[in-house]
Amino acid sequence: MGLDLGELFREYHESLVRMLTRRTGDRGRAEELAQETFARAVAAPPTNPRPWLFAVALNLLREEGRNAATRERRLVLVKDEDHVAPYEQPDEAYEREETRLRVRAALAQLSERDRDVLLLQAEGFDYDEIAEATGLARGAIGTTLARARKRMLEVYTQGEGGSHVARG
């Protein structure tokens, strides 16, 4: 009995891409990773798909970061006159980008493990699933999240020019 790839895709693809986009800051790359992850699910159908998919994706990400060779292959678009990005007021766009950068910076301050746990929780993973996807002990997840949330908010708030933040 094979894996119902379609079902898997429907259920988890969007969430996986979202998590990876948050993690990498690059939706295109997130989608590539997601595709690779699903391809692997085809090759080795998991019994517990959600934690498996996310664990594989995070591993792929780690490996990819280390492997410079993956960046050798190139797709070159010579010209594309078709695409039009959705319009945004310049100041809106600026603000949105500012916030985005600050959040990314705050996220980057976390340890990789803390970051992964945070992102998985944000995708609705329960503690058991987080434990399975990350290999951490279930009992440690609460503490990890507490630490990650606190740290991230600290860094994020400090990024706001710092003038209104009481340091302590």
Added chain:
Amino acid sequence: MSHVDEGTLHALVDNALDAGERSAVEAHLASCGECARRFAEATAMARQIVTLLGALDEPAPRVRIEPPATVAPSRAASPMVMTARRGVFTLRRVALAASVLLVAGVSYEVGRDRESAPVLESAAKSARLPDAPASMRAVPSVVDAATDSFVAAPAPAPTLRQRPRGGPRSDAEIVIVERGDSGATQRTPLGFRVAVSPVAAMPAAVPVTGAGQGASQSQAASPSQPPSLPQAQRAVEAAERAQKGPPPATTERLRVPREQALDQVVVTGASAPAAETRGAAASPKATSFKAIALPGYAMTEDSLVAPTTRRRYFSPTGTALELLVTPSTAVWKASSGQRNGAEFVVTTENGRSAVRWQARGMDYVLEGLLAPDSLMKLAIKLKS
């Protein structure tokens, strides 16, 4: 009683405590102001994080993935099957997603076109060439899948043009059939059964006759005024109603304006190829669709490309291959280096009425043609 530690507080926020633990903690919170305050803080933090992380989300694709709506009772779902034997691939019963593309606002026809436009390369060999991509050609044949008969190359190159069948949607999947030398067959279902519908603008349905373009252009929705989704839905229904009964002389099509981008691949649904093969492909405006980048294939985008453009591919060896092609002024090239032994060359030319694509693997070359406004996905899984 000692105070509640941070980890436990957050676990309570996340509803991760078992019943016993939870009631113990809640009992403590009821009587401990400090812990209650810390719990409120933890709750607020968790909420803030959710908001902040949301700021990292990039806009959803304009096209949303959702499962196929209904299954066609009238026509048996006919999977598109690719058979491999000694490196020669056969595509059987080209089956493409009329229903899906109706919803997505892209039209296409299914057909087998004997007078196909020239392909990029002629198929020459049937032997496997390990060192260079062999010039195998995928040959679609309209053969009853049940007969399982093997069709040898070469034959006219496939022109994959898809016509919306209207009426009940069909559901199908792409299946790879690999036949070893002993004649044993392995069938591997592969492919996403997804449908695509636009979340944003979608043009109104534009009836198009076999003859061509005139009517459609005058009725095409102007890009600056996106029709609403309910409008589009009505258009789909109108198209479906128009499609019931004997083979229609006209084909309802939904046109996607040039600036509409489709991020995801769409092919599911099957309909038997139509008898007519020509006509509707006459120089329509090209729909822009996206090339799909293979993981393990990095990409560079030159400065002309809008940053929100997406491209994804699957590695063609051992994994699914997805290909969406952009017809128009885009010229795409991708190469993999030696890791997967595959090369992707996608060429489209402005003003032409067809898009030529070629996907090569270690020992196969797939070539095809797409009419503009068409969308195709090919899923290939090879034994590694």
